[in-house]
Amino acid sequence: MKRKKAGLVLGMSLGLVGLAAFYRLKEADQEKQDQAMKAQLREFFTNLGTIEVMYFNDYDQADEATSGGVVMTDGRHYQFSYYQGDFAYEEVSQ
Helix, strand or coil: CHHHHHHHHHHHHHHHHHHHHHHHHHHHHHHHHHHHHHHHHHHHHHCCCCEEEEEEEEEECCCCEEEEEEEECCCCEEEEEEECCEEEEEEECC
């Protein structure tokens, strides 16, 4: 009986460790994708001028969609939407 309980406890412990490791790997992968998205947007908008600030309105990890904007040092302001590697943008009139 003690062996059965010990095996059950060991099995549950290993299961929790495995679940935590899976969650951490998933989180690290998501962080990598976020950094790639930001780098892609920054690279594109840098070609239009010097970026003062880039901001994000919301982010839905389920469908990899986000929206936000970029303010350039010369005062121009762009809004963008990003979805699975593609994005669209427009200049916001002041």
